[in-house]
Amino acid sequence: MHVTLIAMWQLEKDLGGKQFTFDFLPGSTLADFLRKFGDTFAGRIPEALWNRVESRFRGPVVMMTNGVPLRNPAEILHDGQEIQVFKVLVGG
Amino acid sequence: MSSALDGYTGKYLHVDLSAQTGRSADLDADIARNYLGGTGYAARILFDGQKAGIDPLGAEAMMIVSTGPLTLNAVPGGGSVELCFKSPLTGGWGESRAGSDFGPDLRRAGFEHIVIQGKAPTPVYLVISNGTVEIRPAQHLAGKLVSEKLAMIRKELPAGRYSIGCIGPGGENGVAYAAVLFGDRAAGRTGAGAVFGSKNLLAIAVEGRGDVAPARPDEFKKLLREYNAALQTNPVSIGFHDNGTIGDLGANDEKGDWPTKNWQSNSWGKGPELLDDFVKNNFVKPYPCYRGCTIACGRKVQVRGGEYQTPEHGGAEYESISCFTAYVQNEDMDVAVHCSHLCNEYGVDTISTGAAIAFALECAEAKILPASATVGLDLVWGNAQVLPILVRMIALRQGIGALLADGVRKAAATLGKGSAAFAVHVKGLEGPAHDPRSGKSLAISYGTGNRGMCHIHPAEAMAWDSGKMDWGLGPHGLPDPNGVDRWAESGKGAAVKIMQDGLNLPDILGTCKFFMYAGVGVDQLAALLSCVTGRTTSAAELLAVSERVITLQRLFNLREGFTAEDDLLPARACAVPAFGTYAGNADCGIADFPAMLAEYYQARGWDVATGIPTDATLARTGLN
Numbered sequence: 001m002h003v004t005l006i007a008m009w010q011l012e013k014d015l016g017g018k019q020f021t022f023d024f025l026p027g028s029t030l031a032d033f034l035r036k037f038g039d040t041f042a043g044r045i046p047e048a049l050w051n052r053v054e055s056r057f058r059g060p061v062v063m064m065t066n067g068v069p070l071r072n073p074a075e076i077l078h079d080g081q082e083i084q085v086f087k088v089l090v091g092g
Numbered sequence: 093m094s095s096a097l098d099g100y101t102g103k104y105l106h107v108d109l110s111a112q113t114g115r116s117a118d119l120d121a122d123i124a125r126n127y128l129g130g131t132g133y134a135a136r137i138l139f140d141g142q143k144a145g146i147d148p149l150g151a152e153a154m155m156i157v158s159t160g161p162l163t164l165n166a167v168p169g170g171g172s173v174e175l176c177f178k179s180p181l182t183g184g185w186g187e188s189r190a191g192s193d194f195g196p197d198l199r200r201a202g203f204e205h206i207v208i209q210g211k212a213p214t215p216v217y218l219v220i221s222n223g224t225v226e227i228r229p230a231q232h233l234a235g236k237l238v239s240e241k242l243a244m245i246r247k248e249l250p251a252g253r254y255s256i257g258c259i260g261p262g263g264e265n266g267v268a269y270a271a272v273l274f275g276d277r278a279a280g281r282t283g284a285g286a287v288f289g290s291k292n293l294l295a296i297a298v299e300g301r302g303d304v305a306p307a308r309p310d311e312f313k314k315l316l317r318e319y320n321a322a323l324q325t326n327p328v329s330i331g332f333h334d335n336g337t338i339g340d341l342g343a344n345d346e347k348g349d350w351p352t353k354n355w356q357s358n359s360w361g362k363g364p365e366l367l368d369d370f371v372k373n374n375f376v377k378p379y380p381c382y383r384g385c386t387i388a389c390g391r392k393v394q395v396r397g398g399e400y401q402t403p404e405h406g407g408a409e410y411e412s413i414s415c416f417t418a419y420v421q422n423e424d425m426d427v428a429v430h431c432s433h434l435c436n437e438y439g440v441d442t443i444s445t446g447a448a449i450a451f452a453l454e455c456a457e458a459k460i461l462p463a464s465a466t467v468g469l470d471l472v473w474g475n476a477q478v479l480p481i482l483v484r485m486i487a488l489r490q491g492i493g494a495l496l497a498d499g500v501r502k503a504a505a506t507l508g509k510g511s512a513a514f515a516v517h518v519k520g521l522e523g524p525a526h527d528p529r530s531g532k533s534l535a536i537s538y539g540t541g542n543r544g545m546c547h548i549h550p551a552e553a554m555a556w557d558s559g560k561m562d563w564g565l566g567p568h569g570l571p572d573p574n575g576v577d578r579w580a581e582s583g584k585g586a587a588v589k590i591m592q593d594g595l596n597l598p599d600i601l602g603t604c605k606f607f608m609y610a611g612v613g614v615d616q617l618a619a620l621l622s623c624v625t626g627r628t629t630s631a632a633e634l635l636a637v638s639e640r641v642i643t644l645q646r647l648f649n650l651r652e653g654f655t656a657e658d659d660l661l662p663a664r665a666c667a668v669p670a671f672g673t674y675a676g677n678a679d680c681g682i683a684d685f686p687a688m689l690a691e692y693y694q695a696r697g698w699d700v701a702t703g704i705p706t707d708a709t710l711a712r713t714g715l716n
Contacts, residue, residue, distance in 0.1 A: 008327070010560060015630025048346035048364050057379075058337040058364055060331035067325035071334070089329035089559040090389070091349075091410040092548055092606060 001026055001079035008086040024077055031073035060090045077091050096121035097159050099624035105203040105225055110151055110210030114225035119204055129160030130188050132600040132641040135174035136332050139644055144651040148178040149290035151211040156402020158205045160602025161624050165215040165350040168319055168612045169604030171382020176424045179498045182267040182520035184649040184659050185542040186282035191381035191604055193272035194255040200300030218380040237437040238273045241677045244297055251545035252299040260486040263289035263622035267497040270442035273436055276406030277381050280441035282543050287512040307626025315619055322611055323386045329610035332389040333378055334682040337410035341367040348674045349530035353518045354417040354450035355664040358527040359672035369425040376404055393429055406433045414525030415446025427476040431483055436486035449482050454514040460507055465492040465659040516662045518545035529680035530663055531558030532579045536588040539659040550596035553588050564613025565594045579679040585691030593638040600641055640713040643705050657704035661685055
């Protein structure tokens with residue numbers, strides 16, 4: 001199945017593009033998506049935003065599908081899913 | 093039919109602590125129309141009611157506890173309270189905000205503002221309830237920590253849902269940057285706690301059961317539903333909730349937006365690992381600072397054991413933690429969380445306290461401090477153990493703490509020997525944990541902020557040129573940040589004028605600025621205000637009020653003797669970083685700040701040489 005990452009705002013520049021589609025086996029989870037993200041982009045995304053050791057975002061990076069935040073690594077992905085990824089500014 | 097004060101309680105409370113009296117007074121409809129509320133209404137009262145040159149810690153000084161017409165629990169960000177006064181730290185305009193139920197509760201009690209004058213002969217606290225005020229003796233509270241005072245006061249109060257604002261030993265001891273604590277939330281900057289202390293006013297408790305009804309209730313409810321629904325799916329709102337302000341520790345370090353080692357650099361490289369450490373060991377859960385907050389950016393945190401153990405508490409904000417890590421080169425997150433908690437317990441501003449300690453460390457390194465003041469203290473960069481000791485010494489004005497308690501500007505003036513180069517401040521207010529060498533528009537914001545070197549009052553400008561936010565100000569003239577070079581200097585002065593006018597509005601209307609980041613922009617605020625007051629107010633009209641308020645606060649400062657010289661940045665904040673990610677990077681340095689300032693003055697309609705508003709500007713803003 002296919003899942004598309006949509007890089008929003010600053011991340012489009014960091015990742016070098018707006019949309020990236022990845023193949024996954026049925027039953028794959030958000031944790032699988034994050035591992036694939038790390039395999040693909042770990043060299044491009046600043047260490048400040050990506051924990052290479054734990055394959056997770058670091059700091060205020062928000063993942064959403066259809067306006068719903070994705071927080072649970074065990075969440076099952078579905079074919080055709082689009083995941084928007086935002087780096088937001090929170091340090092007030 | 094609407095009246096001039098629809099959407100307001102129509103009253104404020106005047107307290108004379110010398111006479112031990114409190115009375116209700118009518119709100120001035122003209123001031124409400126022209127200045128709305130919050131820091132705007134308070135600016136008019138302070139400018140008209142307080143003479144220039146008075147001692148900010150004298151009995152004649154005024155303290156104004158202020159709310160705005162949108163200070164309502166139902167409004168996004170409406171759990172706000174503003175304190176306005178002449179700052180004992182800067183000698184100029186002082187304002188400080190906290191997120192809390194105190195503001196909405198004060199309005200439910202029937203008052204928009206509390207105007208406090210005089211000095212009680214002995215310590216007191218105020219109890220305000222449904223249109224009445226009682227002045228109670230508080231000698232038994234003197235010297236207690238904030239949490240102790242709060243617990244004792246709560247035991248003494250009658251049944252009811254009271255909100256309490258309270259000072260700690262720092263305010264009682266006249267620390268120039270003492271805070272007023274509203275629970276775990278501090279109105280920290282510019283020394284409101286010292287003004288409370290100078291009046292022997294230790295706390296204010298308020299409860300109310302009244303209702304401030306909007307003039308157009310159905311439309312108001314519809315807007316609230318729409319805005320709250322949008323906030324649920326807004327990524328910035330979600331980012332604030334999930335990460336808190338501390339979430340940007342690593343990202344700001346990476347962007348060169350993290351003043352380090354008393355501003356010798358704008359990055360350290362340890363932000364990401366410190367953030368991981370915090371999330372793993374100190375973070376407990378998010379929490380809202382007032383009932384109804386849909387963002388809940390607050391963090392419940394604790395140090396779970398060891399020498400620096402703390403109870404679970406609200407704290408560890410980005411600014412506080414940065415000042416007790418990067419500023420002083422401390423790599424122990426437990427100590428940073430502990431010091432942030434200590435500052436709240438002793439009632440001192442975390443930013444100025446951390447900055448004053450960083451100043452002291454650099455003075456010690458340069459052997460400027462008198463040996464007698466540092467006996468037993470190992471004042472070296474990165475020594476975590478000395479940090480909590482210094483926090484207490486400052487709050488209690490002990491030893492070197494007495495010197496640091498007056499702020500770095502005064503400490504440098506006392507010490508001499510070149511220490512002024514280590515005193516990073518504007519107008520006497522110590523710099524916070526954002527660096528204009530990451531986004532040059534912040535330089536102008538720091539220079540011209542009426543309360544001094546502040547990132548958030550009125551505008552966190554590097555969030556535009558570096559962070560690429562526009563807060564919905566694009567239709568109101570702010571250029572698209574995506575076309576802006578963060579290190580360019582030209583064009584930033586004019587843009588900052590627009591940002592300040594926009595981002596000053598939450599302080600006037602009595603809301604939280606973070607909601608502007610999450611989509612409740614000027615147009616939304618104008619729509620909400622129109623529903624509340626029943627008078628249709630456009631975004632342009634709101635921005636005009638904000639410009640009037642900023643100009644009046646500027647006049648307040650000019651009257652106190654400030655000049656264009658006081659808008660200049662410390663050399664440290666303009667210099668090419670000495671080490672770190674951007675070491676030697678000339679792009680970071682600020683090459684021509686006076687030219688940026690001139691551009692800003694021009695945009696404001698202020699004399700380009702003197703920074704004084706021109707007659708035409710005074711006429712345009714209604715201040716002539």
